Amino acid sequence: MLCARRLLRLAALPPPRARSYAEPAAGPAAMAFTFASPTQVFYNGAAVKQVDVPTLTGSFGILAAHVPTLQVLKPGVVTVYGEDGTATKYFVSSGSVTVNADSTVQVLAEEAVTMDMLDLAAAGGGSRAVANPSPGHIPALGQMLIWPLPTPLHLGNSFSTAGPGDKTAKSNLEKAISEVAAASDEAAKAEAQIKVEANEALVKALE
Numbered sequence: 001m002l003c004a005r006r007l008l009r010l011a012a013l014p015p016p017r018a019r020s021y022a023e024p025a026a027g028p029a030a031m032a033f034t035f036a037s038p039t040q041v042f043y044n045g046a047a048v049k050q051v052d053v054p055t056l057t058g059s060f061g062i063l064a065a066h067v068p069t070l071q072v073l074k075p076g077v078v079t080v081y082g083e084d085g086t087a088t089k090y091f092v093s094s095g096s097v098t099v100n101a102d103s104t105v106q107v108l109a110e111e112a113v114t115m116d117m118l119d120l121a122a123a124g125g126g127s128r129a130v131a132n133p134s135p136g137h138i139p140a141l142g143q144m145l146i147w148p149l150p151t152p153l154h155l156g157n158s159f160s161t162a163g164p165g166d167k168t169a170k171s172n173l174e175k176a177i178s179e180v181a182a183a184s185d186e187a188a189k190a191e192a193q194i195k196v197e198a199n200e201a202l203v204k205a206l207e
Helices: 002-012 138-142 170-183 186-206
Strands: 031-037 040-046 050-053 060-062 069-073 076-081 087-092 095-099 106-111 112-114 118-120 128-130
Touching: 031 050, 031 076, 040 076, 040 112, 050 106, 069 106, 076 186, 087 118, 087 186
Parallel strands: 031 106
Antiparallel strands: 031 040, 050 060, 050 076, 069 095, 076 087, 087 112, 095 106, 118 128
16 A cells, blocks of 8 residues: 555656756847948948957956946057957057947047057157158148148147158157146147147057
8 A cells, every 4th residue: 555655646746857957048149330430431340359458547458248338549659450360550640449238339539540550760869751652641640740742731739740841750849848847727738738748649559
């Protein structure tokens, strides 16, 4: 009798469930990177591995699934790493960087130039010059580098125009530092300080 009851209880038990495994967590979505200036689009929704940016709060690297943020660019080098690991560098004067929750990233620079457009020149001092610049192209940066074109540049209030006697980034930096010391009011001092910071970043990028 006891054996019969035990058999009935065993028969009433649910069949053992097959062991299952959790699905592997999905990896972060690929970064869709857009980088442009008013005169040129460098990347438009391109898949890249990492982007390093200089901002007013410090330089940092951006990967896919980065925490959303909005930052202001400062003069310096933006480095873009392709999916194969190759790095391409750009010098930017200012702008903004936006990182979204969907892994899209936008870098909008007021002025930008690829570092390979800069080449060692006869100006000396280890400085570099724009290689074959076109009229109206990257005006703010052109004023910090050798710029043989006589055309006025529209951001002249922020950067000093390079002339025959002022051909190197280092000489522009020295001139900007002297302008800070000679500034007669806070507005002029702030303007000169912007020149100093931009030229310091440029000299550092070219060294």
